[in-house]
Amino acid sequence: MSWTLFLQHLANGVALGFVFGLVAIGYTLVYGVVKLVNFAHGDIFMMACFFVYYGIALFSFPWWLSFLCAIFLTALLGISIEKVAYKPLRDAPRISSLCSAIGMSFLLENFATVVFGGRQKPFYQPQILNKTLNIGGVRIQLVTIVTIVVSIAVLLFLNYLVYKTKMGLAMRALSHDFDTARLMGINVDKTITFTFAIGSSLAAISAIFWALRYPQIWPFMGVFPGWRAFTAAIIGGVGSIKGAMTGGFLIGMISIMLVAFLPDLAGYRDAFIFIVLVFVLLFKPTGLFGEA
Amino acid sequence: MRWVIPLLLVASVVFAAEPIVIGVYEPMTGPYAAGGQMTMEGVYLAHEQVKEVLGRPIELVLVDNKSDKVEASNAVARLIEYHKAVAIIGSYGSAVAIPGSEVANKLGVPMVGCSPTNPLVTLGKPFAFRVCFIDPFQGTVMAQFAVEKLGAKTAVVIQDIASDYSVGLSHYFQEAFKKLTKNNKSVLGVISYQTGDQDFTAQLTFANSKNPDVIFIPAAAYGEAALIIKQARELGMKQIFLGGDTWEAPEFLEVGGKAVEGSYFSTHFDTEATTTPKAAEFIKSFREKYGKDPSAFAALGYDAYMLVVDAIKRAGKPDPKAIRDALAATKNFEGATGYITLDQNGDAIKDAVIRVVKDGKFVYVTTVRPTE
Numbered sequence: 001m002s003w004t005l006f007l008q009h010l011a012n013g014v015a016l017g018f019v020f021g022l023v024a025i026g027y028t029l030v031y032g033v034v035k036l037v038n039f040a041h042g043d044i045f046m047m048a049c050f051f052v053y054y055g056i057a058l059f060s061f062p063w064w065l066s067f068l069c070a071i072f073l074t075a076l077l078g079i080s081i082e083k084v085a086y087k088p089l090r091d092a093p094r095i096s097s098l099c100s101a102i103g104m105s106f107l108l109e110n111f112a113t114v115v116f117g118g119r120q121k122p123f124y125q126p127q128i129l130n131k132t133l134n135i136g137g138v139r140i141q142l143v144t145i146v147t148i149v150v151s152i153a154v155l156l157f158l159n160y161l162v163y164k165t166k167m168g169l170a171m172r173a174l175s176h177d178f179d180t181a182r183l184m185g186i187n188v189d190k191t192i193t194f195t196f197a198i199g200s201s202l203a204a205i206s207a208i209f210w211a212l213r214y215p216q217i218w219p220f221m222g223v224f225p226g227w228r229a230f231t232a233a234i235i236g237g238v239g240s241i242k243g244a245m246t247g248g249f250l251i252g253m254i255s256i257m258l259v260a261f262l263p264d265l266a267g268y269r270d271a272f273i274f275i276v277l278v279f280v281l282l283f284k285p286t287g288l289f290g291e292a
Numbered sequence: 293m294r295w296v297i298p299l300l301l302v303a304s305v306v307f308a309a310e311p312i313v314i315g316v317y318e319p320m321t322g323p324y325a326a327g328g329q330m331t332m333e334g335v336y337l338a339h340e341q342v343k344e345v346l347g348r349p350i351e352l353v354l355v356d357n358k359s360d361k362v363e364a365s366n367a368v369a370r371l372i373e374y375h376k377a378v379a380i381i382g383s384y385g386s387a388v389a390i391p392g393s394e395v396a397n398k399l400g401v402p403m404v405g406c407s408p409t410n411p412l413v414t415l416g417k418p419f420a421f422r423v424c425f426i427d428p429f430q431g432t433v434m435a436q437f438a439v440e441k442l443g444a445k446t447a448v449v450i451q452d453i454a455s456d457y458s459v460g461l462s463h464y465f466q467e468a469f470k471k472l473t474k475n476n477k478s479v480l481g482v483i484s485y486q487t488g489d490q491d492f493t494a495q496l497t498f499a500n501s502k503n504p505d506v507i508f509i510p511a512a513a514y515g516e517a518a519l520i521i522k523q524a525r526e527l528g529m530k531q532i533f534l535g536g537d538t539w540e541a542p543e544f545l546e547v548g549g550k551a552v553e554g555s556y557f558s559t560h561f562d563t564e565a566t567t568t569p570k571a572a573e574f575i576k577s578f579r580e581k582y583g584k585d586p587s588a589f590a591a592l593g594y595d596a597y598m599l600v601v602d603a604i605k606r607a608g609k610p611d612p613k614a615i616r617d618a619l620a621a622t623k624n625f626e627g628a629t630g631y632i633t634l635d636q637n638g639d640a641i642k643d644a645v646i647r648v649v650k651d652g653k654f655v656y657v658t659t660v661r662p663t664e
Contacts, residue, residue: 215522256494268453
């Protein structure tokens with residue numbers, strides 16, 4: 001394998017890794033605070049893409065405005081889902097809210113199929129982002145570089161939010177114990193609503209970067225990134241934000257490097273990802289960055 | 293009130309002839325949705341034109357198989373057991389047509405596929421038929437075109453390992469390509485992905501490192517094919533891309549944009565290269581109803597419906613077994629896509645059309661006849 005070829009694979013891996021990582025962060029944030037595996041995350045992700053699509057197709061918004069509206073609408077959607085599907089079950093056994101999340105996932109997928117139609121739609125790619133850079137024979141998308149910058153910005157922002165603000169303190173308290181947090185005078189409902197708003201906005205941001213890279217949207221598009229993000233979050237240690245980013249990055253890298261070095265096994269990507277998952281959990285049951 | 297139901301039953305028999313049910317299972321949602329919806333345009337048009345057979349109305353029942361193998365089996369079982377369909381039409385996508393034909397065959401109801409091209413759809417299933425050609429022919433056609441018309445000496449194949457259609461077509465293409473180039477090493481590499489993948493940069497970087505003349509992508513889902521080519525162009529790849537009949541969908545052009553220009557694929561029908569008088573009539577009525585040109589899938593859907601109705605007529609009774617025997621005896625049936633004669637496996641022997649993407653449209657290139 002030549003040096004350029006290897007660097008090209010590396011660049012592909014970094015590109016895919018950051019996209020997965022960005023999806024995984026939103027997943028893990030909600031889990032970390034509310035202790036709910038939000039199976040609908042992938043479908044909230046999908047809804048965000050359709051918000052962008054219709055913002056441009058129906059209202060002819062400029063793309064950046066359409067992106068902003070989509071992020072806002074997705075946050076609202078996330079909050080409403082929490083109110084309808086999770087809040088009434090907060091004191092029920094955890095398995096109930098898990099089932100409710102799966103139900104919500106199916107509901108969103110089928111709702112989208114009925115309302116938006118089952119066929120794929122092309123996602124709008126702004127000219128300015130749709131460029132390829134050629135660095136010494138290695139080609140990398142401008143979108144990839146923007147994705148990396150945004151991922152790092154999101155990580156810094158979340159770090160600030162969780163560790164430096166009052167709301168962050170409330171979120172951390174909640175993640176330990178709902179009842180004690182309530183006794184300490186923390187507004188549990190408000191904090192959870194806030195968490196869902198942030199988590200869903202992150203879903204929207206990752207969805208936009210996903211669709212800019214893979215410009216094809218349809219009602220079931222969230223299933224695959226959803227599962228990958230879930231796996232990434234577990235590898236990284238559920239609830240850990242930098243863990244999710246690392247997990248996503250690892251999964252992206254493994255997917256690409258498997259094809260690069262073992263091309264005959266390229267069709268079994270998922271099997272390899274899950275073998276890695278099993279190994280990580282064997283040696284570190286709480287994930288790479290998980291707390292014991 | 294208990295008398296109401298029997299009375300209604302008696303009334304329905306007396307006042308209106310019981311309809312004959314023809315079941316359809318097609319992907320209306322999921323990754324193959326465009327294919328299923330294009331097929332249905334043809335089926336609906338045919339149903340509009342022929343609403344009766346044996347003096348009884350025809351009821352068309354459609355069940356969405358959601359591009360899913362399990363849903364496809366369930367759809368066929370539902371059509372037969374609940375809706376009492378005497379014949380089944382469908383489905384786009386060999387991966388879903390194979391489990392569907394399995395069920396139809398087991399329950400003894402004839403099925404006519406519109407566009408599933410994998411040999412396994414009909415092989416060893418006396419109740420399964422189709423109105424299109426099969427992949428050993430389609431794969432050969434594309435290999436022949438690549439070698440003879442494009443002067444290709446080497447090729448790489450990128451296949452979807454989770455799709456029967458893709459793996460099958462990939463196999464037949466490789467076989468023919470090696471034979472035609474008289475070089476056992478002319479296929480420089482075969483690399484796989486899985487249905488649902490969106491990132492193909494690793495596969496493409498591999499393909500590019502082999503530097504082939506052409507890259508064959510028998511993708512089952514047109515959207516994935518478009519993404520593969522798009523990402524290839526972003527990686528600076530200049531090769532010619534070849535594909536199979538699934539590429540013929542508006543989404544392929546919309547998602548692929550400029551990247552897919554100059555890509556060739558084989559398909560079943562082109563309004564510029566028709567072989568039967570029936571075709572002109574079909575194209576005219578299709579344009580009137582939908583205001584656009586028919587796709588190959590619409591034409592095949594139309595033919596499948598017409599063939600089923602014709603078989604019911606020839607059978608003389610709406611009995612699945614008799615319809616099967618009539619279908620098996622089909623000779624020179626005049627369809628929109630050509631004259632249909634079904635061989636001992638229930639497969640049609642038909643011409644293939646090759647098209648190219650030019651200025652954002654599918655353009656006719658040539659017709660290839662099957663050689664004996």
